Amino acid sequence: MDQVEHRPDSGVLTGVEIAACLNELMKFGSGECVESCSYDMRVGTIFRGSDRISHESSHDSKVIQILPGEFVYIYTMEELTLGYDMIATAYAMNSLSSKGLLVINPGHVDPGFRGPLTVTAWNLNNKPQAIEVGDKMITVLFNRLSENANPFSRNKSRVDRERAFTKHVSTEASIGIAQLIEKNSASQLVTNADLEAVKREISNSPLNWISLIIAIVGLIIAILSVFSSDAQVVQQFPASSAILNQPSRPTFNENSSDGSGPIQPAITPEPTIRNPLP
Numbered sequence: 001m002d003q004v005e006h007r008p009d010s011g012v013l014t015g016v017e018i019a020a021c022l023n024e025l026m027k028f029g030s031g032e033c034v035e036s037c038s039y040d041m042r043v044g045t046i047f048r049g050s051d052r053i054s055h056e057s058s059h060d061s062k063v064i065q066i067l068p069g070e071f072v073y074i075y076t077m078e079e080l081t082l083g084y085d086m087i088a089t090a091y092a093m094n095s096l097s098s099k100g101l102l103v104i105n106p107g108h109v110d111p112g113f114r115g116p117l118t119v120t121a122w123n124l125n126n127k128p129q130a131i132e133v134g135d136k137m138i139t140v141l142f143n144r145l146s147e148n149a150n151p152f153s154r155n156k157s158r159v160d161r162e163r164a165f166t167k168h169v170s171t172e173a174s175i176g177i178a179q180l181i182e183k184n185s186a187s188q189l190v191t192n193a194d195l196e197a198v199k200r201e202i203s204n205s206p207l208n209w210i211s212l213i214i215a216i217v218g219l220i221i222a223i224l225s226v227f228s229s230d231a232q233v234v235q236q237f238p239a240s241s242a243i244l245n246q247p248s249r250p251t252f253n254e255n256s257s258d259g260s261g262p263i264q265p266a267i268t269p270e271p272t273i274r275n276p277l278p
């Protein structure tokens with residue numbers, strides 16, 4: 001086996017190292033996004049279903065309201081340009097997740113990957129969430145390998161990826177997601193008022209009263225049948241009723257002076273034997 005020469009500087013890059021080689025790691029990077037040991041990638045293009053609804057170069061309003069339950073697809077503003085000896089790992093940002101805006105698919109980035117990262121953001125909050133082109137969306141750690149690895153072989157330009165994505169969503173994935181979005185935009189989510197109306201209908205329903213009456217009648221029949229079976233037993237076995245009617249034995253120790261000691265079996269006095277005649 002060949003001896004592999006390990007690079008002495010392999011490992012996770014610090015913020016200082018990221019800043020020093022920012023132009024090697026990505027295009028359109030900003031020193032302001034460098035953190036202690038990571039880089040916060042920003043929103044570039046936003047897709048709702050297959051529609052591109054916001055892009056950094058467009059003149060439209062860049063603030064997008066993600067509706068409750070809605071997914072949007074995001075392409076990062078930065079385009080990674082990883083060497084063959086570099087991998088990256090993308091993570092959701094804590095500040096967004098705590099607001100209920102989940103970025104659901106960040107993950108590994110292969111060595112040699114070139115282009116924007118794509119992620120899906122899902123609003124789990126019951127209020128719309130605003131996002132804007134340029135907002136920090138995912139945080140990425142860079143890890144230098146000890147040697148070059150086989151590079152990623154499916155690199156495409158941003159334009160080609162967006163085109164392929166639009167086609168894919170409009171043909172396959174869009175069916176479920178588009179319907180979900182349509183439902184949400186028509187405000188078909190269950191509200192408190194809906195729940196109150198359902199409760200009112202249930203309590204006013206005649207079926208509800210009928211089941212209550214049936215339950216009460218059933219209970220009365222059950223009680224009566226228990227009493228009548230007791231009466232039959234007493235008629236057939238009068239002695240048993242005498243046993244049943246005996247007062248229960250006290251549970252304290254009758255032999256103890258204060259009556260509080262452990263229960264002892266009753267002591268039967270020994271028969272006295274009279275001495276035989278001398």
Ligand SMILES: O=c1ccn([C@H]2C[C@H](O)[C@@H](COP(=O)(O)OP(=O)(O)OP(=O)(O)O)O2)c(=O)[nH]1
Pocket residue numbers: 090105106107108109110113116117118119152154
């Ligand atoms: O949040 C992320 C994480 C990674 N990538 C990129 C970088 C990574 O190198 C590439 C992987 O793409 P591929 O098409 O190979 O996706 P996969 O489903 O992960 O396949 P594989 O397991 O073959 O890598 O996707 C993103 O766009 N977004």
